[in-house]
Amino acid sequence: EPEVTQTPSHQVTQMGQEVILRCVPISNHLYFYWYRQILGQKVEFLVSFYNNEISEKSEIFDDQFSVERPDGSNFTLKIRSTKLEDSAMYFCANSGQGALGTEAFFGQGTRLTVV
Amino acid sequence: AQSVTQLGSHVSVSEGALVLLRCNYSSSVPPYLFWYVQYPNQGLQLLLKYTSAATLVKGINGFEAEFKKSETSFHLTKPSAHMSDAAEYFCAVNNFGNEKLTFGTGTRLTIIP
Numbered sequence: 735e736p737e738v739t740q741t742p743s744h745q746v747t748q749m750g751q752e753v754i755l756r757c758v759p760i761s762n763h764l765y766f767y768w769y770r771q772i773l774g775q776k777v778e779f780l781v782s783f784y785n786n787e788i789s790e791k792s793e794i795f796d797d798q799f800s801v802e803r804p805d806g807s808n809f810t811l812k813i814r815s816t817k818l819e820d821s822a823m824y825f826c827a828n829s830g831q832g833a834l835g836t837e838a839f840f841g842q843g844t845r846l847t848v849v
Numbered sequence: 850a851q852s853v854t855q856l857g858s859h860v861s862v863s864e865g866a867l868v869l870l871r872c873n874y875s876s877s878v879p880p881y882l883f884w885y886v887q888y889p890n891q892g893l894q895l896l897l898k899y900t901s902a903a904t905l906v907k908g909i910n911g912f913e914a915e916f917k918k919s920e921t922s923f924h925l926t927k928p929s930a931h932m933s934d935a936a937e938y939f940c941a942v943n944n945f946g947n948e949k950l951t952f953g954t955g956t957r958l959t960i961i962p
Contacts, residue, residue: 779950
């Protein structure tokens with residue numbers, strides 16, 4: 735079973751600090767996604783990334799968010815200046831053919847707590 | 850536009866009983882539909898998907914779902930619940946022109962011994 739690995743599993747940060755969430759994708763799966771789930775709410779799409787650029791982003795994904803593949807392998811989500819409302823579980827997902835009708839493999843998530 | 854509604858945030862069934870988790874969708878074009886399961890402290894795992902082939906879809910762990918266009922539904926069923934089925938279940942949809950997955954609010958399934 736292919737596996738997406740996320741680090742850290744849990745991060746606590748002070749409001750206003752920058753955080754970087756990391757994701758190790760499946761080899762040769764070139765479509766990347768970040769989703770988040772605020773406690774008790776829906777899993778929400780943040781951004782999709784393919785061919786080294788953002789292909790789609792939600793209105794949640796404002797200027798404080800960014801994504802990249804810094805070493806051509808790992809996929810990261812950066813939040814520049816965290817706010818209390820950024821506290822959520824963040825999921826990285828990865829697919830081989832795009833998300834349309836195909837399986838997106840999800841990581842186990844990073845629980846971000848902003849205090 | 851696309852959306853998913855899951856009726857019942859919590860469902861409890863006895864071990865050995867039928868599991869029925871409800872999902873209704875809204876989509877302006879033919880949808881692709883998914884059921885994902887999340888066990889504690891784990892990521893989302895695909896149970897099954899509908900991609901416009903057979904309307905009755907079989908997935909892992911004995912689960913299946915039937916796509917009913919007339920009812921805009923994609924309910925998840927399992928004939929006989931097992932203790933290991935206790936988890937959170939999410940229905941999701943995407944379609945041409947809207948590839949991101951749109952999830953429902955999830956249903957937490959509890960199995961009573």
